[in-house]
Amino acid sequence: MTRDVADTPTARFGRNLKKLRSAAGLSQEELAARSGLHRTYVSSVERGNRNVSLENIFVLAAALKCDPRELLAPPSDGDGA
Amino acid sequence: MTRDVADTPTARFGRNLKKLRSAAGLSQEELAARSGLHRTYVSSVERGNRNVSLENIFVLAAALKCDPRELLAPPSDGDGA
Numbered sequence: 001m002t003r004d005v006a007d008t009p010t011a012r013f014g015r016n017l018k019k020l021r022s023a024a025g026l027s028q029e030e031l032a033a034r035s036g037l038h039r040t041y042v043s044s045v046e047r048g049n050r051n052v053s054l055e056n057i058f059v060l061a062a063a064l065k066c067d068p069r070e071l072l073a074p075p076s077d078g079d080g081a
Numbered sequence: 082m083t084r085d086v087a088d089t090p091t092a093r094f095g096r097n098l099k100k101l102r103s104a105a106g107l108s109q110e111e112l113a114a115r116s117g118l119h120r121t122y123v124s125s126v127e128r129g130n131r132n133v134s135l136e137n138i139f140v141l142a143a144a145l146k147c148d149p150r151e152l153l154a155p156p157s158d159g160d161g162a
Binding site: 057072 | 094132133136138139153154
């Protein structure tokens with residue numbers, strides 16, 4: 001049985017953001033505060049509902065202290081991470 | 082002597098796009114036609130003047146048949162590629 005999750009760019013980004021935020025032990029509120037973005041925006045991004053800009057990709061990565069490329073990783077890459 | 086190039090997200094993206102486009106042997110016009118984006122937009126992105134959206138990052142990567150993460154690579158990564 002294969003996973004049948006949407007792999008649109010925004011869905012992929014949202015899943016990666018949520019995973020990396022959780023791994024960092026941060027709430028959406030804490031990530032929002034660190035990044036200077038609004039909590040409802042962060043929530044919307046994680047749900048795959050936002051066509052995030054390049055600059056906000058880097059802002060979010062900096063807040064998570066990760067490489068921005070990690071936020072674009074395909075589903076199979078980080079499943080065991 | 083170190084290279085002193087701007088490493089803003091948009092400048093980084095523009096350099097990577099230009100490098101990968103050239104490596105693929107495509108003109109800006111050809112990349113524009115493949116991606117469905119306007120040639121002046123592609124040109125502007127390459128000059129680091131556009132805060133490209135996530136969806137257009139994936140569109141450009143698909144047109145170049147590369148991983149979208151390659152377009153976010155830091156300057157040192159691909160200098161010899």
